[in-house]
Amino acid sequence: xxxxxxxxxxxxxxxxxxxxxxxxxxxxxxxxxxxxxxxxxxxxxxxxxxxxxxxxxxxxxxxxxxxxxxxxxxxxxxxxxxxxxxxxxxxxxxxxxxxxxxxxxxxxxxxxxxxxxxxxxxxxxxxxxxxxxxxxxxxxxxx
Amino acid sequence: xxxxxxxxxxxxxxxxxxxxxxxxxxxxxxxxxxxxxxxxxxxxxxxxxxxxxxxxxxxxxxxxxxxxxxxxxxxxxxxxxxxxxxxxxxxxxxxxxxxxxxxxxxxxxxxxxxxxxxxxxxxxxxxxxxxxxxxxxxxxxxxxxxxxxxxxxxxxxxxxxxxxxxxxxxxxxxxxxxxxxxxxxxxxxxxxxxxxxxxxxxxxxxxxxxxxxxxxxxxxxxxxxxxxxxxxxxxxxxxxxxxxxxxxxxxxxxxxxxxxxxxxxxxxxxxxxxxxxxxxxxxxxxxxxxxxxxxxxxxxxxxxx
Numbered sequence: 001x002x003x004x005x006x007x008x009x010x011x012x013x014x015x016x017x018x019x020x021x022x023x024x025x026x027x028x029x030x031x032x033x034x035x036x037x038x039x040x041x042x043x044x045x046x047x048x049x050x051x052x053x054x055x056x057x058x059x060x061x062x063x064x065x066x067x068x069x070x071x072x073x074x075x076x077x078x079x080x081x082x083x084x085x086x087x088x089x090x091x092x093x094x095x096x097x098x099x100x101x102x103x104x105x106x107x108x109x110x111x112x113x114x115x116x117x118x119x120x121x122x123x124x125x126x127x128x129x130x131x132x133x134x135x136x137x138x139x140x141x142x143x
Numbered sequence: 144x145x146x147x148x149x150x151x152x153x154x155x156x157x158x159x160x161x162x163x164x165x166x167x168x169x170x171x172x173x174x175x176x177x178x179x180x181x182x183x184x185x186x187x188x189x190x191x192x193x194x195x196x197x198x199x200x201x202x203x204x205x206x207x208x209x210x211x212x213x214x215x216x217x218x219x220x221x222x223x224x225x226x227x228x229x230x231x232x233x234x235x236x237x238x239x240x241x242x243x244x245x246x247x248x249x250x251x252x253x254x255x256x257x258x259x260x261x262x263x264x265x266x267x268x269x270x271x272x273x274x275x276x277x278x279x280x281x282x283x284x285x286x287x288x289x290x291x292x293x294x295x296x297x298x299x300x301x302x303x304x305x306x307x308x309x310x311x312x313x314x315x316x317x318x319x320x321x322x323x324x325x326x327x328x329x330x331x332x333x334x335x336x337x338x339x340x341x342x343x344x345x346x347x348x349x350x351x352x353x354x355x356x357x358x359x360x361x362x363x364x365x366x367x368x369x370x371x372x373x374x375x376x377x378x379x380x381x382x383x384x385x386x387x388x389x390x391x392x393x394x395x396x397x398x399x400x401x402x403x404x405x406x407x408x409x410x411x412x413x414x415x416x417x418x419x420x421x422x423x424x425x426x427x428x429x430x431x432x433x434x435x436x437x438x439x440x441x442x443x444x445x446x447x448x
Contacts, residue, residue: 107268108247109245109247109250110249113228114226115226115228116228133249134252136270138335
């Protein structure tokens with residue numbers, strides 16, 4: 001059994017779908033942060049069979065976790081301060097996501113305008129539908 | 144500062160005010176002849192559109208203002224690679240209000256985010272064309288006296304026709320509006336309008352293929368053109384372009400006070416012989432397009448009171 005010590009201040013992201021952790025590492029821009037990160041792949045899970053876990057040692061305000069809600073709102077987020085879990089964050093779908101997905105509509109202004117952020121807005125929470133802010137092209141997470 | 148990107152940017156009450164103003168302009172044009180003295184409208188048209196551009200320019204000139212602008216991407220700095228964001232920042236220094244047409248969807252929204260003057264979306268690709276919808280609403284309200292309790296037939300290309308989708312979105316906000324959707328199988332209304340708009344809002348509608356079957360029940364018949372540029376296959380276009388032709392004979396099946404509307408330009412979907420029928424209102428509609436743009440310019444410039 002692999003043993004990784006606890007953290008003093010930061011986050012433990014648990015119940016990540018096995019195999020998704022590296023993507024989340026990039027989406028949370030952890031590669032840009034000067035902090036300790038542990039990525040645990042294929043950990044045993046009673047609930048999921050296999051799961052990934054990410055531990056991040058960083059000030060709690062350093063991470064914008066809204067994006068996690070978009071990636072997978074089943075992820076458990078434990079907030080650690082003073083070596084203890086002080087909160088469990090409930091994830092929800094963010095109202096707006098910036099520069100995470102790209103608009104695929106070739107007629108969209110985002111395809112030609114320089115330096116324009118790729119912004120998607122949640123338009124149907126139940127169906128988990130996001131639409132491009134500019135051309136309203138649909139991006140649905142449920143197939 | 145306010146912009147106009149989509150026909151739904153105005154709530155029903157605001158829209159009523161705008162249409163009231165347009166009707167007052169129609170009744171008392173001299174009252175507004177100098178409302179925009181000293182003001183300039185920039186028409187930034189990255190693709191040609193004679194009708195919409197001239198309608199905007201006529202509107203501003205009628206208000207005593209002046210106009211400047213460009214009429215194709217080739218004659219603008221876009222040909223040199225300038226972004227929409229940069230162009231509008233510069234235009235903001237030259238004019239008081241801007242009407243923008245661009246082939247890319249969302250271009251006017253990008254402009255509005257950087258602009259220091261009101262921006263009107265004068266068409267962004269196949270996405271939105273709000274002033275056409277305002278024109279349609281003004282025409283119906285002025286000639287029928289109401290926007291509720293009405294049965295509207297939408298005929299032709301209901302798949303790609305953005306004017307039709309916008310009109311549906313705007314009209315479902317009124318009570319007891321029924322739609323009869325008249326199209327060939329290949330050009331039926333898309334699911335995202337049928338399911339997400341009509342069914343989701345409990346709107347009464349039916350879909351038919353033959354125009355003759357629908358004529359008798361309609362208060363308004365909105366004809367559209369089958370656009371060649373929407374087809375990959377010339378054969379499909381040729382087969383569908385003559386699917387509906389409104390003739391004198393078909394007009395005999397209609398109510399005596401039915402309105403025939405068309406966003407124009409028409410090709411052959413309305414026979415020229417119908418033009419003399421008093422129910423043919425598509426040229427009046429073009430006139431209402433000027434009034435509603437005048438009202439819009441005044442409103443966005445804060446000169447409406």
